[in-house]
Amino acid sequence: xxxxxxxxxxxxxxxxxxxxxxxxxxxxxxxxEQIFSSESLCRISHIxxxxxxxxxxxxxxxxxxxxSSISDISRWKAQLTEQGWICMSQEKTPEYKLVFNKGYTxxxxxxxxxxxxxxxxxxxxxxxxxxxxxxxxKKAEEYAALKRKLKEKYEYNRNAYTxxxxxxxxxxxxEARKLYGDRYGxxxxxxxx
Numbered sequence: 001x002x003x004x005x006x007x008x009x010x011x012x013x014x015x016x017x018x019x020x021x022x023x024x025x026x027x028x029x030x031x032x033e034q035i036f037s038s039e040s041l042c043r044i045s046h047i048x049x050x051x052x053x054x055x056x057x058x059x060x061x062x063x064x065x066x067x068s069s070i071s072d073i074s075r076w077k078a079q080l081t082e083q084g085w086i087c088m089s090q091e092k093t094p095e096y097k098l099v100f101n102k103g104y105t106x107x108x109x110x111x112x113x114x115x116x117x118x119x120x121x122x123x124x125x126x127x128x129x130x131x132x133x134x135x136x137x138k139k140a141e142e143y144a145a146l147k148r149k150l151k152e153k154y155e156y157n158r159n160a161y162t163x164x165x166x167x168x169x170x171x172x173x174x175e176a177r178k179l180y181g182d183r184y185g186x187x188x189x190x191x192x193x
Contacts, residue, residue, distance in 0.1 A: 004156075007156045007157060007158055008156055009107075009108055010104060010108065010109060010158070011155050011156050012058065012150075012151045012154065012155050012156075012158060012161050013058055013059065013109070014056050014057065014058060014147055014148065014151050015056070015057065015058075015059050016056060017050075017052075017053060017054050017055055017056070017057065018050075018059065021046075021050040021051070021057075021059075021061060022046070024061050024112055024114075025046040025050075025051070025061050025063065028061065028063060028114055029044055029046075029063070031083060032044060032063070032065060032116070035076055035079045035080060035083070036065060036067065036076060037072065039068070039069075040067045040068050040069050040071070040072065041065065041066075041067060041068075042066045042067060042068050042121040043064075043065075043066045043121065044063065044064070044065050044066070045063070045064045045066075045126075045127060045130075046061065046062070046063060046130075047062045047063070047064045047117070047126040047127065047129075047130050048060065048061070048062030048115070048126070048130070049062075049133075049143075049147075050062065051130050051134075052130060052133045052134050052140055053134070054137070054140065055133060055140050055143070055144060056144040056147055056148065059109075059113060060103075060113045060114065060115055061112070061113070061114045061115070062114075062115045062117065062126075063114060063115070063116050063117065064117045064119065064124060064126060064127070065116060065117070065118050065119075066119055066120065066121040066122065066124075067118065067119070067120055067121065068120075068121055070096055070120065073098070076118075077098075080100055080116070083102075084102045084103075085100040085101070085102045085114075085116060086100060086101050086102070086104070087099075087100050088100060088101050095119060095120060095122065096119065096120050097117065097118070097119050098116075098117075098118040098119075099115065099116070099117055099118075100115070100116040100118070101113075101114065101115055101116075102114040102116070122184075123182070123184050123185050124184065125169075125173045125177075127183070127184045128173050128176035128177055128180060128183065128184070129169055129172055129173045129176060131176060131180060131183070132172050132173070132175065132176035132179070132180075133172070139172060142168070143165075143168060143172075146164070146165060146168055147165065150164040150165065
């Protein structure tokens, strides 16, 4: 499929917050904990708009799995694939990052859609942005308004939709880091979540 065909099949869809999102995350988290060894899995987090109660969102559960080692990545990729995950991208520099998707079918979105971001343990912006939107509802409302506007313009162009949110996300994350300090830094025992 061309990119245009993919965007037609998987357009930007925004829905009001669904109270089932935390349960979907918790269920998938349990499955992921069985795949990643307890020695390697440092933290697993629900991120993205579905992790912010009340926020308008694409109905996609974003999960961040942070690892202390990537030594078993081939085994994990095989096990994730067996559970329906598709590896969409893999980067090794500047940081090791893998992105997996689940819930994309030949006919469109499944009822439950997930994105799994696998990274080395770190101080990731997504955690700060999530916390900021949870605490500052006015900012969450601004973000929802921006998403509505961008969806109207870029319903069938995921890249442009995402790019249109970037400035707001960067500005909000910078403010969150000032407010929260080193909330997710490497201090303490890293293999606890």
